[in-house]
Structure formats: C-alpha cells, structure tokens
Amino acid sequence: MKLKIGNVILENNLVLAPMAGVTDLPFRLLCKEQGAGLICTEMVSAKAIYYKNKNTESLMAIDERERPVSLQLFGSEPDLMAEIARQIEERNFDILDINMGCPVPKVVNNGEGSALMKNPGLVHEIIYKVSRAIKKPLTVKIRKGFTGDSVNAVEIAKIAQDAGAAAIAIHGRTREQYYSGQADWDIIRQVKEAVSIPVIGNGDVDSPQKAEAMARETGCDGIMIGRGVQGNPWLFSRILHYQETGELLPPPDKEEIKNMMLRHGRLQLKYKGAYTGIREMRKHIAWYTSGMPHSAAVRRKVNEVETWEELEELIRGL
Numbered sequence: 001m002k003l004k005i006g007n008v009i010l011e012n013n014l015v016l017a018p019m020a021g022v023t024d025l026p027f028r029l030l031c032k033e034q035g036a037g038l039i040c041t042e043m044v045s046a047k048a049i050y051y052k053n054k055n056t057e058s059l060m061a062i063d064e065r066e067r068p069v070s071l072q073l074f075g076s077e078p079d080l081m082a083e084i085a086r087q088i089e090e091r092n093f094d095i096l097d098i099n100m101g102c103p104v105p106k107v108v109n110n111g112e113g114s115a116l117m118k119n120p121g122l123v124h125e126i127i128y129k130v131s132r133a134i135k136k137p138l139t140v141k142i143r144k145g146f147t148g149d150s151v152n153a154v155e156i157a158k159i160a161q162d163a164g165a166a167a168i169a170i171h172g173r174t175r176e177q178y179y180s181g182q183a184d185w186d187i188i189r190q191v192k193e194a195v196s197i198p199v200i201g202n203g204d205v206d207s208p209q210k211a212e213a214m215a216r217e218t219g220c221d222g223i224m225i226g227r228g229v230q231g232n233p234w235l236f237s238r239i240l241h242y243q244e245t246g247e248l249l250p251p252p253d254k255e256e257i258k259n260m261m262l263r264h265g266r267l268q269l270k271y272k273g274a275y276t277g278i279r280e281m282r283k284h285i286a287w288y289t290s291g292m293p294h295s296a297a298v299r300r301k302v303n304e305v306e307t308w309e310e311l312e313e314l315i316r317g318l
Contacts (some may be wrong), residue, residue, distance in 0.1 A: 006137025006166035012037035017226035034236040048077030067306035074099035075252035082133035114175035131164030208242035231287025
C-alpha cells in the first residue's frame with residue numbers, strides 16, 4: 001500500500017521509527033533491504049548543527065540505497081530550527097521531521113522533544129517557520145500527551161496541520177509512560193479522524209498481525225515500527241508479505257539470524273571502525289539472540305568481545 005507524504009511517494013506504508021543509538025546507517029540499510037517504505041534517521045540537534053558539533057555529520061550521513069529517508073531534527077527555537085532546516089535542505093534526505101515526542105530527561109529538560117507538547121503556541125510557531133523555510137515536506141512526531149492528565153495529541157495534530165505539516169506520526173503513549181504499559185491506539189484513531197494529512201501510528205507493533213490490527217482499528221495511513229524491529233529487521237518483510245497475501249511467514253531460523261548478525265557487524269565496522277563498531281554491536285547481538293537458548297550467556301560474552309574475529313567466532317558458535 002503506497003503512501004504519499006507531500007510530494008514524496010513511498011512504495012509502502014511501513015516506516016522505521018527514529019531511535020537514538022539504534023537507527024544508524026548500518027541498521028537502516030538492513031531495514032531498507034527488508035522492505036521498509038520510509039527510513040528515519042536518529043534525531044539530530046538543531047543546536048548541534050549550528051555549533052558544528054563533529055558528531056552531527058555522521059548522524060546526517062545517508063546512503064542513496066536507503067532513500068526515501070526522513071531526517072529528524074529536534075530543538076525548541078523556531079528561528080534557529082528554520083535556519084538550520086534551510087541550511088541542510090540540499091542534503092540527500094527526502095522528508096524533514098521534527099521530534100516532539102522524545103521522552104528522555106536531557107531533551108525534555110531543555111524544553112525539547114515531548115516537552116513541546118506542553119506549549120501548543122510554540123509548536124505552531126516552530127512548524128509554521130520551518131515548513132516555510134524549506135521546499136521538502138515537513139512532518140512531526142508526537143506522543144499521546146505529556147502526562148495522562150494532559151492528553152492533547154488531537155489538538156497538537158490540528159495545530160501541526162494548520163501550521164504546514166505534511167504528515168504526523170503519533171506514539172500512543174504519554175511522555176510520563178515512556179515505553180511502559182500498553183500503547184493507546186484509540187488516540188491514533190482520534191487523530192486520524194481529526195486531520196486530513198496522513199497519520200502514521202506508532203506503538204506496540206511487533207508482528208504482522210499487530211500491524212494489521214493497528215491499521216484496522218485506527219484507520220492510520222502509515223505504520224511506524226520502533227522497538228519491535230530491534231534485532232528483527234525481518235519484521236518489515238513479514239508484514240509486507242502478510243499485507244499482500246494474508247499468509248504468515250515463519251520467523252527467521254537460527255542460520256538466518258546468524259547471517260544477519262554477521263552482515264550487521266561488517267556494516268558497523270565499515271561505517272564506524274572496529275572500536276566503535278564492535279561496541280555498538282553488543283546491544284544488537286543481545287536483541288538478535290533474545291529468546292535463543294543460552295542468550296544470557298551470549299549477552300555476557302559479547303560484552304567482552306573486542307575484535308571482529310572474536311565477534312565472528314561468537315556468532316558462528318551459536
């Protein structure tokens with residue numbers, strides 16, 4: 001099922017959620033190969049770009065094979081956000097996204113991420129100014145609300161639409177919940193009924209059946225998948241197959257998982273170098289092997305791995 005966001009047409013309606021420390025270039029390439037219709041980068045700070053922080057360059061690196069790509073920006077100063085959007089627009093991303101959903105304290109305490117949902121006027125000003133600073137489509141990612149007592153996703157979605165957003169993604173949890181409890185899909189349905197721009201639902205999709213259920217229960221146009229794809233990039237191809245045929249493919253077998261881990265590791269080393277690549281693979285190995293026999297022992301061992309040879313030996317020995 002194709003999805004159109006502004007002038008960008010996606011091959012299907014499955015979106016890889018932006019996840020800090022997870023959706024780096026190597027992992028995004030693997031998710032793209034498995035059929036994700038839109039790939040999202042890790043979030044990038046507008047201030048960090050402004051101050052030419054050396055880490056932002058690698059965060060914004062995009063491989064042509066990933067496209068279409070959504071680059072996610074976070075910040076809380078409308079004029080700065082608009083200026084940075086204008087500066088980076090010639091880069092090879094297709095959609096610019098503004099993060100208004102991140103729950104982590106260091107972001108929220110700066111008045112950024114999900115903290116913006118407490119200030120609807122500022123939300124309007126940021127989206128209005130950024131959308132007019134660039135020609136590429138602008139999207140926004142929000143949560144259900146900041147707390148259970150301040151659920152305002154519908155209000156924020158209407159503001160986003162009025163201010164110039166081309167689509168909105170909504171995670172069905174409040175900032176207060178972080179990732180605990182169950183995502184509220186009904187709020188996604190309410191947002192979908194309140195606006196005419198595409199709505200992308202996010203929260204608790206970890207199987208083809210859940211993806212189908214979210215689409216059915218909320219009417220959302222797109223399905224964004226975050227934690228469900230950690231250690232499981234096959235989820236995209238399995239959902240697509242289920243959408244197209246109604247047939248449930250079996251999950252990958254042990255050999256497929258081992259081969260994917262080896263490919264992922266090689267990509268990490270290629271793009272990050274041995275030191276960083278090996279360390280960043282540790283969490284991915286824990287996710288890939290979750291539920292396997294002896295996975296606790298594997299998690300312990302992978303934390304001691306220092307070289308590619310050691311990592312390869314560990315994976316092949318599973």
